[in-house]
Amino acid sequence: MNQDPISKPQALSVLVVGGGGREHAIVEALSRASSVSDIICTPGNPGMHGMARCIAGPQTPQAVTALAQAQGVHLVIVGPEAPLAAGVIDALQAAGIPAFGPTQAAARLEGDKAWSKAFMKRHHIPTARYQSFAALEPALAYAQTHPLPVVVKDAGLRAGKGVTICHTHAQAAQAVHDIFAQAEDAQVVIEAFMQGQECTVLAFCDGVRAVPMPAAQDHKTIHEGDTGPMTGGMGVICPFPLSHTDLQRIQTDILDVVMRGMASEGIPYVGVLYAGLMLTADGPQVVEFNARFGDPEAEAVLPLLQSDLAQLALACVGGQLSADMVEFAPQASAVIILAAPGYPAEPQKGIPLTLPVAQPDSHIFHAGTALQGEQLVSQGGRVLAVQATAPTLNAALGRAYDLAAQVGFAGAQMRRDIGARIGAVPQVQ
Numbered sequence: 105m106n107q108d109p110i111s112k113p114q115a116l117s118v119l120v121v122g123g124g125g126r127e128h129a130i131v132e133a134l135s136r137a138s139s140v141s142d143i144i145c146t147p148g149n150p151g152m153h154g155m156a157r158c159i160a161g162p163q164t165p166q167a168v169t170a171l172a173q174a175q176g177v178h179l180v181i182v183g184p185e186a187p188l189a190a191g192v193i194d195a196l197q198a199a200g201i202p203a204f205g206p207t208q209a210a211a212r213l214e215g216d217k218a219w220s221k222a223f224m225k226r227h228h229i230p231t232a233r234y235q236s237f238a239a240l241e242p243a244l245a246y247a248q249t250h251p252l253p254v255v256v257k258d259a260g261l262r263a264g265k266g267v268t269i270c271h272t273h274a275q276a277a278q279a280v281h282d283i284f285a286q287a288e289d290a291q292v293v294i295e296a297f298m299q300g301q302e303c304t305v306l307a308f309c310d311g312v313r314a315v316p317m318p319a320a321q322d323h324k325t326i327h328e329g330d331t332g333p334m335t336g337g338m339g340v341i342c343p344f345p346l347s348h349t350d351l352q353r354i355q356t357d358i359l360d361v362v363m364r365g366m367a368s369e370g371i372p373y374v375g376v377l378y379a380g381l382m383l384t385a386d387g388p389q390v391v392e393f394n395a396r397f398g399d400p401e402a403e404a405v406l407p408l409l410q411s412d413l414a415q416l417a418l419a420c421v422g423g424q425l426s427a428d429m430v431e432f433a434p435q436a437s438a439v440i441i442l443a444a445p446g447y448p449a450e451p452q453k454g455i456p457l458t459l460p461v462a463q464p465d466s467h468i469f470h471a472g473t474a475l476q477g478e479q480l481v482s483q484g485g486r487v488l489a490v491q492a493t494a495p496t497l498n499a500a501l502g503r504a505y506d507l508a509a510q511v512g513f514a515g516a517q518m519r520r521d522i523g524a525r526i527g528a529v530p531q532v533q
């Protein structure tokens with residue numbers, strides 16, 4: 105990092121909010137940050153043992169602020185979308201505690217997809233044609249005459265599972281019905297399907313500047329060949345190979361426009377911006393924005409981060425970010441998710457897990473685990489994110505699959521085609 109080390113605050117105490125694989129990866133990156141001496145995670149997870157003090161508790165604005173005050177932390181990093189949408193950052197700011205993440209108003213970019221699409225339209229950000237609806241009948245009428253395939257999205261937060269790509273009008277009608285059955289005040293976004301490779305660009309943002317991290321590609325359906333129901337994400341490759349032209353367009357036509365647009369509307373964006381993109385014949389288009397690190401993208405991207413994450417977060421909070429502060433190792437990273445049997449509909453909990461001994465340049469991030477006495481067990485849908493770093497993507501995939509094969513987890517679901525979309529082939533050691 106290009107900063108005078110003497111002026112850097114040292115011995116920082118950092119509180120991380122969340123308890124999944126993304127937060128485990130954030131904690132791991134902080135554990136390598138030379139300015140950090142103490143990490144607390146609420147609620148945290150069993151995988152963080154030895155890196156962070158895990159403190160149980162709700163993720164409400166009041167509870168997180170009280171914990172941050174009681175622990176005297178210098179910085180709070182919020183992982184998941186729900187506390188951001190609930191206003192945790194606003195409460196921390198009001199208490200004078202440096203907090204990395206967007207305010208409640210800025211987190212609408214993720215939390216309200218109808219607002220987010222309207223924002224993109226106002227600022228001419230490339231995205232699919234769409235209409236949004238707050239009532240069932242007009243939504244059904246629109247969906248049933250829309251050219252196929254058509255994409256039906258719940259406008260609210262649904263942990264990455266509120267999107268259906270519909271290949272028949274009957275499917276589209278069902279998806280619309282399902283969204284309005286969830287909540288009376290639901291809103292639905294109906295948009296044109298975009299063809300192309302999908303990728304994720306995460307960017308550190310300080311309210312004015314957006315500095316991208318290496319691009320990644322998630323694999324969102326449960327089954328190989330991109331089939332089956334949507335999940336939170338089943339595996340990631342990083343870097344995803346973007347052309348120089350696409351990289352430039354993403355910066356100038358998307359990231360920079362978001363920063364200017366949000367500032368001009370009085371809601372400057374600070375934190376990590378997640379741009380979910382489709383690389384179409386007309387150039388990169390936005391599929392969705394999220395207001396946080398992706399999960400499992402964070403588990404692939406953050407192990408490559410060489411800069412001090414706490415210093416980057418403080419620079420963003422202070423409006424002092426510059427591109428030369430953000431350094432990543434010129435390596436490749438792969439993540440393979442081990443999910444519980446039954447995921448995403450009804451994941452089985454309580455399945456005993458046995459983990460292999462730690463290996464260099466790899467991590468087993470805990471996404472949904474718990475301790476029953478001494479026994480580690482599954483506790484969520486996505487249970488473990490097995491990550492490996494290597495000089496090439498094929499080698500990283502080979503190492504990640506090899507490590508995943510050593511995990512004891514009866515009935516685990518795992519996609520064996522992570523990286524295949526771009527022609528990557530796991531390289532056997």
Ligand code: GLY
Pocket residue numbers: 263264322336337394397398399400401
């Ligand atoms: N990996 C998808 C997400 O974080 O929303």
